[in-house]
Amino acid sequence: MPSVTGLRALVTGASSGIGAATSDVLAAKGATVLRTARTITGPSSFACDLAIDVSALASWAGDVDLLVLNAGLGHAGPFAAMPPGRIAELFTVNVVSQLELARALLPGMISRRRGHIVLVSSIAGAMGVADEAVYSATKAALRTFADALRLEVPAMGVTVVHPGVIDTPFFDRRGTPYTRRRPRPLPPVTVAEALVSAIEHNRPEIFVPSWLRFPARLNGFLPSVVRVFQRRFG
Numbered sequence: 001m002p003s004v005t006g007l008r009a010l011v012t013g014a015s016s017g018i019g020a021a022t023s024d025v026l027a028a029k030g031a032t033v034l035r036t037a038r039t040i041t042g043p044s045s046f047a048c049d050l051a052i053d054v055s056a057l058a059s060w061a062g063d064v065d066l067l068v069l070n071a072g073l074g075h076a077g078p079f080a081a082m083p084p085g086r087i088a089e090l091f092t093v094n095v096v097s098q099l100e101l102a103r104a105l106l107p108g109m110i111s112r113r114r115g116h117i118v119l120v121s122s123i124a125g126a127m128g129v130a131d132e133a134v135y136s137a138t139k140a141a142l143r144t145f146a147d148a149l150r151l152e153v154p155a156m157g158v159t160v161v162h163p164g165v166i167d168t169p170f171f172d173r174r175g176t177p178y179t180r181r182r183p184r185p186l187p188p189v190t191v192a193e194a195l196v197s198a199i200e201h202n203r204p205e206i207f208v209p210s211w212l213r214f215p216a217r218l219n220g221f222l223p224s225v226v227r228v229f230q231r232r233f234g
């Protein structure tokens, strides 16, 4: 799938942040973009709460060449203090609904012999982040799912995107603003452009910014070293 021009794309979480920017970049490159979120209006848009059901969304979207599973929410704070129901909410929106949507749309891709699925994970999915234990687990689930799916349907593109800190409403929405000076938040269009480039080059995995790949890889080889740095720098 060398170009996104002419593709029919469905983007979840398209009302804001990374999803909105990705929708715009895809549209500017000539894709037909279907956008979904709870608070979205306009042509080619479908308002849908992923925590409730994805079947109506899948029917509305029809045949999709490119599925960008981006919708998600965060939670910051000690695991032991998480309110009841919050764990299920995070897994439902970040994982279950995204996988249900992929399951609904993948058979069409397989029968048409073309398709690409992008999963927006997080650097937290490659190396667990303190006070974001459940969020990290949801994002790691997406990454592992993608690794398995890639083997199962080798003719399809499967790309995992690991953003670092991105300047979107994500932090305000989760109720805990981002207060660190470094790393500085990147604009969402930086992720959007990297994501679309990854589709065009059929890359299995990208990190944004790209230097995040090094701590993530080191975590695979030498997790004890990474734990020392994480205790020191968070």
Ligand SMILES: NC(=O)c1ccc[n+]([C@@H]2O[C@H](COP(=O)([O-])OP(=O)(O)OC[C@H]3O[C@@H](n4cnc5c(N)ncnc54)[C@H](OP(=O)(O)O)[C@@H]3O)[C@@H](O)[C@H]2O)c1
Residues within 6 Å of the ligand: 012, 013, 014, 015, 016, 017, 018, 019, 036, 037, 038, 039, 040, 048, 049, 050, 051, 070, 071, 072, 073, 074, 093, 120, 121, 122, 123, 162, 163, 164, 165, 166, 167, 168, 169, 170, 171, 173, 188
């Ligand atoms: N910002 C970061 O630093 C960062 C870093 C790593 C990974 N990420 C990941 O990037 C993805 C996009 O986040 P963002 O930073 O762009 O945050 P955002 O601006 O808050 O966007 C989140 C999107 O998800 C949608 N959404 C949330 N709950 C939903 C639900 N129940 N049903 C349907 N849609 C829902 C929101 O739309 P509505 O509210 O209109 O429904 C919104 O469009 C997320 O998966 C996030 O985990 C973000």
